[in-house]
Amino acid sequence: MLYLLVAFVISLLLVTCNRGFSLLLGLGINVVAIIALLILIADGFNVLITTAIISVIILVVAIYMNVENSTTANISFKTSLIITAVILLITIPILYWSSTQGMGVEDQEELEGFSLAAGVSFPQLAIATIVVNSLGVISETSVAITSGLNEIVINKPTLTSKEVFSDGFSVGNKILSTQTNTLLFNFFATTFPLFFLMSTLNYKFGDIINDKLFGAEVLTTVICTIGVILTVPITAYQVSKIDRKKLLASSEEESQDKKDK
Numbered sequence: 599m600l601y602l603l604v605a606f607v608i609s610l611l612l613v614t615c616n617r618g619f620s621l622l623l624g625l626g627i628n629v630v631a632i633i634a635l636l637i638l639i640a641d642g643f644n645v646l647i648t649t650a651i652i653s654v655i656i657l658v659v660a661i662y663m664n665v666e667n668s669t670t671a672n673i674s675f676k677t678s679l680i681i682t683a684v685i686l687l688i689t690i691p692i693l694y695w696s697s698t699q700g701m702g703v704e705d706q707e708e709l710e711g712f713s714l715a716a717g718v719s720f721p722q723l724a725i726a727t728i729v730v731n732s733l734g735v736i737s738e739t740s741v742a743i744t745s746g747l748n749e750i751v752i753n754k755p756t757l758t759s760k761e762v763f764s765d766g767f768s769v770g771n772k773i774l775s776t777q778t779n780t781l782l783f784n785f786f787a788t789t790f791p792l793f794f795l796m797s798t799l800n801y802k803f804g805d806i807i808n809d810k811l812f813g814a815e816v817l818t819t820v821i822c823t824i825g826v827i828l829t830v831p832i833t834a835y836q837v838s839k840i841d842r843k844k845l846l847a848s849s850e851e852e853s854q855d856k857k858d859k
Contacts (some may be wrong), residue, residue: 653730674737677744678736685732685824782819
């Protein structure tokens with residue numbers, strides 16, 4: 599594990615040079631934020647409120663420490679906040695309706711020696727898991743679309759708001775294909791052990807669909823995918839309404855900073 603960590607750090611610094619230190623710092627802050635979230639929830643703090651606060655911190659670090667253009671960062675941050683709130687509103691009723699929170703029957707043997715009086719709301723914990731799981735892919739998608747659209751606006755400042763909005767869908771469609779594939783592959787990679795267990799135990803199709811662990815993974819993947827899809831129109835709309843003069847000024851400042859460095 600230590601060798602892999604060292605290899606990761608060296609590879610990152612070789613590829614990104616000085617910027618790698620900023621990326622490592624941001625990654626370290628977010629790791630500390632996630633650990634703090636777990637500790638606070640374990641200590642009895644409200645799960646949803648704590649998750650909301652930590653999510654904002656994670657988004658601030660992930661976006662503002664990695665995006666040099668202030669306009670791009672601001673739009674991406676606003677979009678990520680909106681999508682996170684939408685995901686929260688979608689997740690709460692679906693999760694309570696599906697009853698996929700908590701442990702499944704496959705976990706019974708591991709839990710036999712432990713007390714079940716954890717003192718934590720498992721539905722709220724499941725909501726927190728989905729929200730935190732979606733932060734990375736949402737912020738990444740928003741930054742990619744905003745950066746692409748801003749470049750289009752800078753190179754073609756005469757475009758109308760309607761044309762910019764239309765170009766946003768064009769850029770977003772290209773990014774959506776890769777992001778949805780990423781979520782799909784992550785889903786299968788996560789559930790491979792579960793699939794093997796179900797195959798060994800001769801689960802029927804109905805048993806698989808109604809399995810709590812399988813259902814939780816499906817819901818997480820689908821909700822995150824919905825968040826990624828909604829990122830496209832919201833980001834495109836915000837960029838189409840942006841002040842072109844501020845965007846051009848921000849781009850010129852960024853270019854000047856690069857020259858100075």
